[in-house]
Amino acid sequence: MCLAVPMKIQKIDSDGGTAEYGNVQQRINISLVENPAVGDYVIVHAGFAIEKLDTAEAEQRIAMFKEIEMSYQQ
Numbered sequence: 001m002c003l004a005v006p007m008k009i010q011k012i013d014s015d016g017g018t019a020e021y022g023n024v025q026q027r028i029n030i031s032l033v034e035n036p037a038v039g040d041y042v043i044v045h046a047g048f049a050i051e052k053l054d055t056a057e058a059e060q061r062i063a064m065f066k067e068i069e070m071s072y073q074q
Contacts, residue, residue: 004045006053006061009038019044021062 007019007026013032017030025037029048030036034069056063 002045003041003063004050004060005065006041006048007044008058009040009042012036012038014066015048019049021065 005021005029007021007028009017009030010020010025011018011027012030015027017036018025019028020026021044026040026044027049028044029061030042033040033042033049033052035051036042036052041053041055043051043053
């Protein structure tokens with residue numbers, strides 16, 4: 001099973017970028033997204049940002065992921 005995670009771009013440099021979800025930071029390839037910017041939310045799959053999300057949609061998806069995380073902690 002593959003999982004695509006909503007992450008927020010924290011840094012962009014010549015080699016790609018760094019994105020964050022919770023306390024996890026990951027280097028990502030941003031070449032597949034149009035005009036990526038620091039602060040943008042993106043869906044990350046296999047290290048590639050594959051889609052931009054608006055803030056409201058990103059927050060909904062993050063809330064869903066947190067709900068799933070909580071269900072495993074019980």
